[in-house]
Amino acid sequence: MKAYVIEQPGGPQVLQMRDIPTPEPTADEVQIRVRAFGLNRAETYLRAGKMGDITAPRVPGIEAVGEVLHDPAGVLRTGQRVATAMGGMQFSRNGSYAEQVTVLRSNVISLDDTSLSWEELATLPEAYLTVWGALDKSLAIQRGQTLLIRGGTSSVGLAAIIYAKARGLTVIATTRTAANAQRLYEMGADEVVVDNGDIAGRIGEVAPEGVDAALEVVGATTLRDTLKTLRPFGAVSVIGLLGGPPVVERLHLMQDLPGGTRLNFFPSGLLGTPALPLHNTPLPWLAREMAAGRIPSIRTRTFAFDEVRDAHRLMESDRALGKLVVLL
Template sequence: MRAIVQNSVGGPEVLAVSDRPTPSPGPGQVLVRVKAAGVNPVDVAVRAGFYPLLGEPPFIIGWDIAGTVEALGDGVTAFKAGDAVFGMPYFPKQAAAYAEFAVAPADEVALKPAALDFDQAGGLPLAGLTAWQALVGAGGIKAGQRVLIHAAAGGVGHLAVQIAKAKGAHVIATASTEKRDFVRSLGADEVIDYTATDFSETVRDIDIVLEPIGGDHAALSLKTLHPGGIIAALLTPSDAARAEIDRSGKRFARIGVRPDGPALRELAALAEAGKLKVHVARTFPLAETGAAHIFLGTRPIGKVVLTT
């Protein structure tokens, strides 16, 4: 099979097409013929050596997959050959998603919703699970709550807006000027242009903040929370911001996404109900993976996806 292998960490140029043996599924695993693989910021960080999840190269990065079941390992009864599936296997261990085939534990994939094509399904798992585990898992989101979602046009953000709306929340979102209309189209009740308005001075009584920015930004989000609110952070806040959060007595959760078959099925159900759409900004063929990483750095709306 073709796979994107890197023999060193560095820029996009280290991502090279290579021939590798097609893996075989072991007990409890499925072999997936990958049709689409999402590209995420964590992929870029691992590729560049900023986030050494996989140790020393060579390795194959990528975690999002969507495709069809090619073969079943012993004991797998939930799927059959030919089933369309999607998932985020093994994270944070190597899943080797940037390839024509990938092995995944059967309980870490789910049937692809018919409402999403393979490109859309390939962009959903990591970002969708991150949003779900932040809002539903850590936040315990309930109907009528006020939720603040930052970077609402991004991969995680645009899914989080839709999940929060599906749960009955009042959604306040931040986005840049040129992305406001897109975020409104997702159903956000209020959209704040962060280039023109200081959200920390205007937003109050928030139950859950989805905080994907890190650094000192969490301290600004802290000002919007009511006393029982929670910040669900995707990146580590600065020491000063964390100290301020601790002094405030308000709740804080650092979200580290994990494989979650039941949550994938919940996301699939939302998609089938027409309540969750995945916006794919652009697709790239596997051979142009480096270009896909460069494009992701332009902060496009929604998701970037590789196709095989």
């Protein structure tokens, strides 16, 4: 099969198309024909050598949608439409930048009950599963609450706006550029705040009692300010590191954490583990809602399989304002 392989760290040019063997699935694995996959920052970090030394050829990619080729256990039928995310892809096994991928069955979700196109299905797995894990599991959101999304123009930020609105929350989203505000309103944000790094005062004007929950996509650089926006007993979940390394120096537990508030980091590596099984995720519902036109798409551009290097360049330019997809 054809796949992109990284043999040494570097820029997009180190993504090389190769013919490599197709791993046969074991009893707890499923082999999938990849129809499309979304692109993620994690793949650019791997490519650049920011996720450890590259001591052997690596196939990047942490999500895909496609059709089941072989399930040794017979749980999934051949030809079944499915999505997959994480489960060791690009780390302990080949990733999804390939014509086929062999993944853990626990990280496969059936998408049979939808007419949505492959390129739109490819926008769903990593972004929406991360949002689901952070909002439903870490923050336990409830209808009627107010949610701050710090870093709204990222693909996961846009997905969070859409999902939170569909769940009945009031959403305040941030962007560093005023010109991008309209994009966030189109996704469903109730209020958009231009982020200069110090927005707690502005959020206080919009939500005087504080927000019930916050989703931190920017990361350590804005976390202290995000914490200041919470009401007592509110919570923030960090899911992104767009602002740099995940280190908050000299965090003062009494001065930086408002009374009774909760802080956590949600890693998408939990997806499909015993702690967070995927048998009851919102992905099938989201696919049906998108197919019916009831929720918008976060896709901004689709690339062909031989254009992956161009896609990486666009992703690293910070001009995508949404999800980039590769269609095979």
